[in-house]
Structure formats: structure tokens, C-alpha cells
Amino acid sequence: MSGTAWGSGLAAMSGAALQRAIGPSLPSGIETPALVVDLDVVEANARRMQAAMAAAGIALRPHAKTHKSVALARLQLDAGAHGITVGTLGEAEVMADGGIDDIFIAYPIWAVGEKAERLRALHRRPGLRVAVGIDSAAGAERLAAAVRHAGRPLEVLVEVDPRNRRTGVQPKDAGALARAARAVGLEVAGIFTHGGHAYGGPDRVAPAASDEVAALADALTGLRAEGIEPRVISAGSTPTARAAATAPVNEMRPGTYLFGDRIELALGGCPADGVAIAIAATVVSTATPGQVVIDAGAKTLTKDLPAYLQGYGELADYPGTVIERVHDYHGVVGVPDGVRAPTLGEVVRVIPNHACPVVDLQDRFVATRSGAFIGWMTVDARGRSG
């Protein structure tokens, strides 16, 4: 399956058809601004990614930082995921409190002080498997010190940089770090990478997926040269998930696929019918010609704006309009001459650029099915950035 197959499908649709296709329908009477999540689409997204990974013989460990919701993590596990990924100790604690029992913290935690105590407490929880990322011997030493005398070693995965230039050692150095981790008493469960440079643009997705696979293959060689056979060989981001689903990879950790957003639409990480979320917003001002102002601003939509998108979000029902500027509580929607625009007081659907930070601004969201209100669901790990 090609990583850009969905992108090609999108390109074949007319702009107007695409705009009408995306985003959940809104229940009536919704108070704005509000995050709306269509659970039917969420389930379809979960099933689709699970099926794609199952077909490739790859285990799925979704990143929960996108939804931060125990109920949605459970939905992913019920669909066949074999565990979840998180980015912080705080997210791990919330998920563990919610009964999730297999959690990988894909982050090089520096375990001193309170963080060491929190990691120790998590590691000691009965029935919970927790693993942590490492990208330095010094960091590994702190992890080992934090869980000393716990009765069982902490599992770690060596992070490898696939030319993303964020975290992770170079593939050639993975074996040495694995050896150092083992030497301080950690259990080296695997290696992992994140092809975040796929988010540089549509032309970066396929190379990033190749980089992920190559980095893991090289790191695997390095670990084997040290006599270490990793169980887990983990790649992943939503846009690269399909293209990177090939040997030696045996686990994938995409996150945003569950919700979809404008970035994933642009990168082919999400099909047109895979956008499960929208911000419901009200037009509060039409006083200035050529624009309307909605009550979703930077504190709702964020200022996430990659170079390949126009605007901080778009109105799903008004083709050709984007949110040109955001102030804290105002979103200014440009309305070019001749383009249909919403009227004062109208509630509109905004497709956000990037689901993850938008969700992290909400304590709860409106869950819908087929446009009908189902209930409020909580963003359990909101704000748990450490």
C-alpha cells in the first residue's frame, strides 16, 4: 500500500467536493467554540489503520498524544492495537490510571528528582508494562538508578534518528548505546524511530519512510553486532505508516490517523472521509468588509501553520475560505470577492491544521455519531506535557 495513495485520491476530487466531504456534522444548539469528534469516523480510522498494519504483519501501537483520552485508547486496543505509545510520564500515568496496561513512553526521559520517583512508581505498578526511550548513556544511567531495587529491569528502546534531526542517536551508534544500557541493568527491548521530517511537505513523506526503515535496519545490525537481538523494531508517523510497514519494522506508532486534520489531508496521511474532528465556531462579527470573524482563535486553533497550507484552518462548508489571522479569541476568515460566506451568528465547522495541539487545549469534546450528540468525552491527559 502506498503512503500517498490517499493523497492521489484527494487530488482527483474537485476542491468543492473535497470541502463538502470533510469533517463531522455538527449537532444543533452546540455552544462554541467546541471540539467535535465523530466516533463513527474515529472507529473507521482505527479499523483502517489496523487492517493496513495487520496485512503487513506489523503490530500497531498508536500514539495517544493525539487524543489523550483513555476511552479512545481503549477503542484502539479493542480494534487490535497491542499497546499504546505516549510522549510524557504524565500521559503514561493517566493512561495507566485508566487501566491501559502496556505503555511505551517514546521520549528520552531525564529521570531525576520527581520524574525519577514518578517513573519508579509507574514501573512498580502491578500488571503494567512500561517501556521508555533512550538516546544517551547518561540518560540510561538515570533511568536505571530510578528503578533500582524494583525487582525487575526497566525495558528501554534505543531511539535512532532517521535524518529527522530531533532526538535519537545515529544508527551506527545504536549498538554502543544498547550495550551501555544493558551494562547498567536495563532491558533493551528494542529500537525505535520517528520520521517526523515527513511533515516537511508532501514530497518528504516517501523519503522519510525510507529513512525510517533504513535507520532501523542499520541500528539492528549494530545491536546484533553487540549480541543484542531487539524484540521491537518500531517506526512511525501517520503519513509514513504505510510506506514504512516493511522489514525489518515490526511495530508502528502513528497517532494522528485516528482524528485526521488538514496536515494529514495534505500529506496523504488521511483520506477525505477520515477527518473525524472539527471546531464548531460562531461568526461573531462581519463589521469589516472582505472577512468574517469567528470565536475560535489562537487559544483554540493554535498557530500551527506549515508552509504548504494556507491559513490556520478552513471552513468545511465554505470552499475558498481560510482563517487568515488568529488572535487569542478571534479567527479572521478571509472572504474573497464572489465567494460565499457564512452570516453573522452562523455556527460553522472549522477543520484545524494539526489535531494534537488543538485537542490539548480542550478539557472535553462533543462526541457525535452521524451528526447526533452522543455525549461529552474527556481529554483525560490534557496539559500533561511532562
Add this chain to the structure above:
Amino acid sequence: MSGTAWGSGLAAMSGAALQRAIGPSLPSGIETPALVVDLDVVEANARRMQAAMAAAGIALRPHAKTHKSVALARLQLDAGAHGITVGTLGEAEVMADGGIDDIFIAYPIWAVGEKAERLRALHRRPGLRVAVGIDSAAGAERLAAAVRHAGRPLEVLVEVDPRNRRTGVQPKDAGALARAARAVGLEVAGIFTHGGHAYGGPDRVAPAASDEVAALADALTGLRAEGIEPRVISAGSTPTARAAATAPVNEMRPGTYLFGDRIELALGGCPADGVAIAIAATVVSTATPGQVVIDAGAKTLTKDLPAYLQGYGELADYPGTVIERVHDYHGVVGVPDGVRAPTLGEVVRVIPNHACPVVDLQDRFVATRSGAFIGWMTVDARGRSG
């Protein structure tokens, strides 16, 4: 007093001296990422703005969206402010719950459904004065309908656009809107404007302040032509506050001055010793040459990045370094050749670009005095964006 006086002072300092001067000292053993607020600097900032406004004969009504904290609103009132400004009904509710009794919601609320009920409840609270912004006759009609039969009229202020192109009617149309508001039973308490275009860059501050004063003067003429004499003539943003403190303005509504940030430093809205906040972050990775990675990313620092700043924040103690990229939980700090950099595990002080959205990501913050931990304080209205 000139709006750029502080900016000139900053320019006269060497880069290194400036970097060492800004931001609160960190208490030891702080768990990261965390927002740290120096209450000594906060109080000095409150006194300084209060004194500047008092000297100009202008009432101060600070915008609480910056801190969202009842305790800090109280601090501003104790320093001499005659009320507070908020941007949403939710902020107003939180502040009213905290005992603040004079609140202006500087936003054109579209009062239907739950919003109408919430506004009605707020308007009926004994001992609370609440006023709301309007920029359309249709919006004014909804406000009037929401508080009908309350026994006293709702106070409104007509918003006027000072060439900011966000919300607000043109100055020439203010009189007609005031007449329409009065006709539906609202009490027209005043006119207000916000020179947000000052945030376009250092060269935009003085023109924006002039635009604010001119827009209010023109609107005042319009209201008087309708036989309406507004009590409140309100301008304000932090960078324009001093330059706009002139007749006919009689009230100012700055917000960010209390905390300071990199944007205010750049615009002259804050002196070098006026930055009261920092994000404490830990260096978690030094695996890639030429950079270090900290545990404050987009979910802590946001992606607020005006064209006149470099990076998503800077390390106060490492001149020449800025945060070049942010992922959800990673901040990538560029370390040019020959520049001193923090080491793995070090806790650093990050000065954020824009205080308001950064604070809105935190449930609480570390309060300090002279670098010593005083206690945790709550961001009471966090996430109350509607």
C-alpha cells in the same frame, strides 16, 4: 511617556547583558516543563503601569486573559486598577466566582442558547457590574433579549476598529450602532478599541496608538451627534498603552504588561527587567551535533512566531541560542559553532514569545520571589475560551 522608551533602553544594552537580565531565577529541583512566575517582577510591573496611567489621568482596566488568575487580578486591583477586562464569558464567570466585581467582556458575544443563559446569570449576580462589547445591531439585539426582564439594563461598549481589521465598526458608524443599542434597551456605557496592529512590528506601535486615539475621537463625535455621551472611552494594548494615554481616552486595557514576553521586549512594551515569566525546561537530548533538545515543545511554548522574532523562544542564560523548531514535546535549540550551550540534564530558563497562549496551556504555575519557591498558583480560567 513614549511607547518606545523601553525599546530604546533595550537597544542600548549589549545582547549578552540583555539576555542575562531577563526572566525570573528558577528555584532548585523544579520539575519540567513548568511555568515560573516571579511575583516581585509582577508587582513591579503592576505598579509601573498603574503609575504611568495615573500620571496621565487614565483609569486602568487590565486584561486578565494574560494571567487568567483571580489572585493576579486581585493584585492588579490592589495596585489601583478600577476593574478588569476579559475576552470570554468563561473568563468572566471565573473572575466573578473569585469575587472580582467589575468586569468588561471586550468581545462581541453572540448571545443565543447557553451563552444567553450564562450572560443572563452573570448580569443578575448581586454586586457584580458586567459590561459587554458590541459591533453589530444584530448582536446588540441578542444581548438585549438575553437580559430582558432582569430589572436593570445591560451595559455595552461600542467597539470601534482602529485600522486593526479584526472586530469593531468603523468610527463613522459608531453613533448609529450606539443609537440602535439604546433603542433595544441597552445602556451605552462607552466606546472601546484595540490597536492590535501594533503587534505587526516595532514600527507599527506608534501609528497603532495614534489610530486608537483617532478612532475613539471620531466615534465620540458620532455618539455625541446622537445625543449619547459615553462615560468610558477605552483603548489599549500593552505596547500602545503609554502613547495612547491621551484625550479623549480615559481608560486603558493592557494585559501582557503584567508578565512580559519576547514580543513585548521587541515592541518596547516591556523593559528588560519586566519579564516575569519563564518556562523551566530540561535538556533531554544532545545526540545531534549543533543542537540540544529540551522538554518544552509546541504544547508548552506554542508556535507563536511573529516575523520580527527569531525562534519559538530563547534560553535566557545562553545568548545567541533560540528554539528553532518545536514538536509537541520537543524544543530544538540551535547551537551555532562557538556558542556556549547547556549540557544534558541541565534545567534552563526559556523566555516565551507570547505569554498569553503559553499561560493558557498550564493549569498552575510556580510562584517565586527572588528565585525562591513561594507556592503553586492556579490558572483559574485556563481553557475558558468561550
